[in-house]
């Protein structure tokens with residue numbers, strides 16, 4: 001147990017595990033993270049509980065599933081990772097680079113003494129949507145879509161003549177989209193602010209959470225980070241690829257996809273460089289006794305399964321996340337192959353540094369501490385499964401959902417074991433079964449060949465859901481009971 005140890009949690013939005021050097025990537029995207037990994041526990045099989053920010057973060061902050069709450073916010077939760085730190089005498093500081101899903105608007109500021117979020121984006125999801133949109137391009141695209149849905153011949157021409165579509169983009173893309181301008185402005189303010197605050201900070205022990213949005217689309221890394229990786233694209237190319245990625249009329253060509261991935265890698269290189277600076281300041285000010293957790297909320301798709309970005313699908317490019325844990329004074333790398341869930345992080349961190357958790361709260365935590373793995377006990381538990389889930393709209397995404405009411409059938413669930421992974425699409429009643437030991441890319445659906453495995457994993461998903469939902473109901477009931485009791489006490493006393 002490590003009392004009063006400073007804790008730093010870095011979450012890098014959209015960071016794919018297989019694009020980091022320490023996980024075997026061929027390009028030198030992440031020299032600093034790799035050097036940290038050389039003296040850390042590196043988890044090969046860490047899973048997020050969902051494929052995008054709002055589905056995933058409740059796992060990390062409340063050690064619970066998002067869908068059990070039937071909403072994306074953690075506002076009503078009785079505790080969060082930060083409130084637990086706070087109750088244990090920690091000074092808690094957060095920097096959120098404007099992801100509205102983890103903003104004060106969604107209840108993520110609770111427990112933090114200082115919660116820095118950037119621009120007004122975080123205070124109003126609508127405003128965020130507006131900044132992320134590119135109205136002119138979108139309205140022209142919408143017109144094309146409407147037109148071709150009415151006249152099938154036009155649709156045929158557009159699909160068979162890629163160049164017509166590309167000409168449209170060529171005409172639109174000389175202007176820098178607003179979302180690139182905003183991103184470049186924000187990231188400068190973001191890292192400058194972090195450095196300034198850390199320099200001035202003196203209260204210990206502290207819990208510091210940094211949520212970076214650099215690797216999130218649009219990909220527009222600074223020149224230096226492009227050159228570090230051996231390319232240097234014009235602004236026009238970056239604007240074009242950013243817009244092209246967001247349009248869904250036609251699949252991107254292989255040549256363009258390669259450039260897009262280069263830019264994504266450039267963003268990883270940028271954030272890697274910033275982290276190096278931040279940790280230099282942290283260590284020179286507070287010494288080596290820091291527990292560091294570096295992870296992402298989910299990955300990013302590059303047509304691995306026919307989509308770009310991070311829709312509500314549950315393949316490994318999105319949910320098998322990087323996880324690096326550095327214990328104070330650790331000097332060598334330990335590569336961990338055991339399955340762990342993002343949900344296990346809260347109890348594990350609490351275990352590692354001896355944070356007290358009230359029994360009432362302890363009961364509500366769904367994750368299981370894997371602190372045994374961090375003291376060298378790596379005996380594998382064979383039957384362990386981890387779970388992931390997502391609600392989806394008609395485009396397999398989340399933008400068409402009501403964030404405060406996620407009831408309904410359109411859900412996907414995944415159960416992941418040592419060998420098998422089942423994805424159950426409840427809305428469409430489709431089952432996909434993959435053998436992760438022989439088919440890491442999840443290309444061969446073996447559901448028909450192994451009906452018994454499907455049945456077993458399906459049952460485990462149902463059990464896991466029932467368990468979490470009944471615990472949720474019990475906790476809601478006890479909240480209501482105590483409210484009624486308070487009300488009674490109040491009327492008796494008055």
Ligand SMILES: [Zn+2]
Pocket residue numbers: 013014052053054297298
């Ligand atoms: Zn995210």
